[in-house]
Amino acid sequence: MDAGQIIALGFLILLGFSLLGSILHNGALRNALIWGLIFIGMFGVANNWDDISRDFTQQQTTFTDATIEVPKGRDNHFRMTLRINNVPVDFLVDTGASQVVLTQDDAARIGLDPDRLAYIGTAFTANGEVATAPVRLDKVQLGDITDTRIRASVNSGQMESSLLGMSYLSRFESIEIRQDLLILNR
Structure with missing residues (x-):
């Protein structure tokens, strides 16, 4: 039970x-x-x-100066919502992913056409090998932080959520996990 x-x-x-x-x-x-x-x-x-x-307890991301604190969710994962090209996109934080990986649905929501992308890359996931299409995200916002031209890919397979990988996370000075809190410092 x-x-x-x-x-x-x-x-x-x-x-x-x-x-x-x-x-x-x-x-x-x-x-x-x-x-x-x-x-x-x-x-x-x-x-x-x-x-x-x-x-x-309120489980919300908090922003203070150059620090972002993300509480662990009920599913024991860290999740964040970023604005990609001014569209809110929910991400699962994945330090094991080398890039930001978008689902096809999220890619379409931010203005990319998944059917017209060149799936020339390959990713090895827990579900096996999948084709990926490299893209650049023009504008990525997290709170008051704005970044441009972020490397990402669109996954050809089915995914529950887009992944926030190291091509974005490496822009932070430090990434720290303290118990149930992810702390990003710029």
Whole structure:
């Protein structure tokens, strides 16, 4: 069972005790059920506090001067939204990717025609070998930082998300990971 299922089961048990307590007229038994409900509720919250607090904590990228802090997402990956040619594009940060890699959908959204690109490159991915088309991104914005002429490629295969690789990340002075936080310094 995952944390969400355990929490749901706990609340169903609490609901069952509540209904049972309202049916019973014995005051001592009702009080024992109320205390049982309180105990089960506190136990459920304590055991799932990390998940509960993470859900209520704002998970947003923060920008201060030349520092960008990116919190790890629920899927244990760092994700960022950059503006490519003034179009917001969601990226998975991938320090193992040598370049920025766009999905065909994202390439089309920023003004490239995936059907007219020359897929002359090759990439070796976890899903096997795929053809890639080299491109240059005219304008890439992350917060107040603007870069031009970033090397990238468009993947001919299916991808869940575009990848923010080292052709962009290497423009930062340092890249640091502290627990659940990615820190980029310019």
